[in-house]
Amino acid sequence: MSHSARLHRIAKSTAFALALLVGVALVTVGVGTIQKEGGAIPVANAQERVQCSTLTGVVPAEIQEYSSMLDREEGTMTIVIYGTTDTVITVSITDPLCLTDSVIGPIMARHLENARIDQATECADLAQRVASGKVSIRDRELNIDKVKAYMEEWC
Amino acid sequence: MAFSRWRLSSTAGILLAAFCLGTAPAASAHIEGQYGQRGYIWLQYYWNGTIWVTSTDCNNRELGAYDRILSSTAGKPEFANRWSDGLVLVQKRCDGVVGTQIDIKIIYEDVVASWWGYNDSDRAPSSWCAMWDVPHPCGSHPSRVHIKLSSWQNHGDMWRERLIMHETGHSLGIAHHCADDSIMNTPAGNGPACTEANWTDVMVWKAHDRDAHVNVYPNWKGP
Numbered sequence: 001m002s003h004s005a006r007l008h009r010i011a012k013s014t015a016f017a018l019a020l021l022v023g024v025a026l027v028t029v030g031v032g033t034i035q036k037e038g039g040a041i042p043v044a045n046a047q048e049r050v051q052c053s054t055l056t057g058v059v060p061a062e063i064q065e066y067s068s069m070l071d072r073e074e075g076t077m078t079i080v081i082y083g084t085t086d087t088v089i090t091v092s093i094t095d096p097l098c099l100t101d102s103v104i105g106p107i108m109a110r111h112l113e114n115a116r117i118d119q120a121t122e123c124a125d126l127a128q129r130v131a132s133g134k135v136s137i138r139d140r141e142l143n144i145d146k147v148k149a150y151m152e153e154w155c
Numbered sequence: 156m157a158f159s160r161w162r163l164s165s166t167a168g169i170l171l172a173a174f175c176l177g178t179a180p181a182a183s184a185h186i187e188g189q190y191g192q193r194g195y196i197w198l199q200y201y202w203n204g205t206i207w208v209t210s211t212d213c214n215n216r217e218l219g220a221y222d223r224i225l226s227s228t229a230g231k232p233e234f235a236n237r238w239s240d241g242l243v244l245v246q247k248r249c250d251g252v253v254g255t256q257i258d259i260k261i262i263y264e265d266v267v268a269s270w271w272g273y274n275d276s277d278r279a280p281s282s283w284c285a286m287w288d289v290p291h292p293c294g295s296h297p298s299r300v301h302i303k304l305s306s307w308q309n310h311g312d313m314w315r316e317r318l319i320m321h322e323t324g325h326s327l328g329i330a331h332h333c334a335d336d337s338i339m340n341t342p343a344g345n346g347p348a349c350t351e352a353n354w355t356d357v358m359v360w361k362a363h364d365r366d367a368h369v370n371v372y373p374n375w376k377g378p
Contacts, residue, residue, distance in 0.1 A: 064341060065270045067325050069295070071278040082331060082341055111275045114299055118253040118260065118277070125254040137256045142286055150282040 068111050077111065079104055123155035195328030195371050196258050197294025198279065198287060205243045210261040211251035216312055217261065218246060220319035227359035233366050244323065253297050259326050261300045263307060271306045271342055272318055274325035275299050298326035313355040328371035329364065338364050
């Protein structure tokens with residue numbers, strides 16, 4: 001076998017091994033991946049919800065920072081935990097497993113409580129404006145029926 | 156035939172390896188929207204680019220941070236086609252109350268945790284977008300910035316302004332970025348930023364921060 005052919009063979013084997021490794025990793029993670037400096041992190045979306053047990057082993061002390069996004073219409077919360085390895089998880093806000101999870105349970109509880117408080121203040125604000133017969137915000141007059149529709153749904 | 160197969164498997168291998176090792180452009184690496192459509196304020200960009208903030212403790216460090224954000228975004232080439240006047244954050248209310256018009260709420264609170272601050276956002280429901288005559292999804296309403304009060308009190312003015320810039324960056328839709336100096340560097344524990352620079356070495360939005368921000372709102376068409 002020529003030197004060139006040997007190099008091709010080594011390259012081919014390496015590429016195949018890499019592809020296999022990545023394939024196995026994708027299957028193992030099971031929820032897809034997202035690229036990020038330094039490697040891939042697990043990511044879930046609303047269609048591929050993962051169980052809270054995904055976070056087994058993560059302890060609050062390892063959390064450097066986190067961000068969460070509540071989608072009230074879908075009833076889901078997406079939480080990004082920035083730690084030694086970043087984790088993105090989307091869970092149902094009514095999933096009892098998540099609500100009692102030692103890591104994300106408190107995060108979800110805090111977020112839901114804040115959302116409740118802000119919703120209440122906004123509803124009071126809107127009710128006052130609607131009572132005046134005109135809802136004008138940021139120099140723009142809103143359609144009062146649409147304001148009422150929003151209030152009926154969320155207040 | 157053999158060569159074609161080799162070329163195919165090699166290319167696939169290289170592409171897959173590149174995907175997993177994270178060789179994407181820096182900007183795309185800190186687009187928060189890729190993390191499940193979270194943490195961005197879309198609606199106000201249909202208006203005039205002004206972001207209204209309520210705070211439980213309006214202070215000069217917030218104002219300092221807003222000035223820094225404005226000066227490092229106004230007139231920059233990345234923003235030329237969109238927010239040429241820069242990002243304008245306004246201290247609209249000082250009672251921490253979220254009215255319909257508020258985009259970001261800043262809360263200073265006592266918590267037992269290792270982090271300095273965090274961010275949580277509520278995705279605006281479709282009836283809220285309809286109220287403003289914009290299509291759903293139309294961003295977050297509101298986005299909250301939580302500041303750990305004890306850390307805030309133990310640090311100086313520069314550190315505080317940096318933290319406000321970082322957390323409002325999350326509210327605007329940008330994720331962490333560790334490849335270069337960035338306003339979105341992760342705080343490394345209680346030490347320096349993840350690039351090992353001092354936390355306060357970066358006090359402006361960098362070009363790749365602006366790039367990332369522009370890419371968070373790809374369909375933005377202007378007011």
